Amino acid sequence: MSEIHRPVTEVAAGILIDQSGRYLLGQRPAGKPYAGYWEVPGGKIEKGETVFDALKRELQEELGINIQSSEELTVLEHDYPHAYVRLYVSIIRDWTGTPKGCEGQALSWELLGTEKPTVEPLLPAAWPMLERLKAFLA
Numbered sequence: 001m002s003e004i005h006r007p008v009t010e011v012a013a014g015i016l017i018d019q020s021g022r023y024l025l026g027q028r029p030a031g032k033p034y035a036g037y038w039e040v041p042g043g044k045i046e047k048g049e050t051v052f053d054a055l056k057r058e059l060q061e062e063l064g065i066n067i068q069s070s071e072e073l074t075v076l077e078h079d080y081p082h083a084y085v086r087l088y089v090s091i092i093r094d095w096t097g098t099p100k101g102c103e104g105q106a107l108s109w110e111l112l113g114t115e116k117p118t119v120e121p122l123l124p125a126a127w128p129m130l131e132r133l134k135a136f137l138a
């Protein structure tokens with residue numbers, strides 16, 4: 001069967017940027033594909049949701065915050081052995097609450113403008129997101 005017919009998993013990812021110029025990474029909890037890898041918070045878009053709806057729901061569930069708005073950064077695709085994913089990446093600067101690892105996941109605030117994050121490994125598709133972020137903020 002041709003690769004072209006693989007179903008596409010649509011995912012919303014949100015890069016939180018705080019007032020001191022840092023962005024947030026979370027570690028994938030045990031039980032998920034790529035457990036232990038670091039990623040930009042987010043998750044699968046459910047049927048009938050917009051990208052923003054999905055982001056709002058996922059960041060509420062994962063981090064316990066309420067986002068007010070988001071800016072679209074880019075759309076990326078990645079072909080994993082477990083899924084073909086299309087990632088809608090947004091930047092979020094406005095939220096209420098303090099991000100916590102609500103699913104038991106570790107969090108790491110990383111300085112913008114550094115060569116690479118202080119934590120590893122990152123999900124393969126998180127690298128191009130960070131490259132786009134760098135270019136966007138430059």
Ligand SMILES: Nc1nc2c([nH]c(=O)n2[C@H]2C[C@H](O)[C@@H](COP(=O)(O)OP(=O)(O)OP(=O)(O)O)O2)c(=O)[nH]1
Nearest residue numbers: 011013032039040041042043044083085123125126
């Ligand atoms: N959230 C997030 N997902 C990413 C990133 N990079 C990347 O390839 N992905 C992929 C991994 C997964 O295949 C998919 C996200 O699905 P998920 O398993 O985290 O989503 P979910 O929380 O809705 O999952 P589920 O437990 O409900 O099935 O996107 C990233 O930086 N952030």
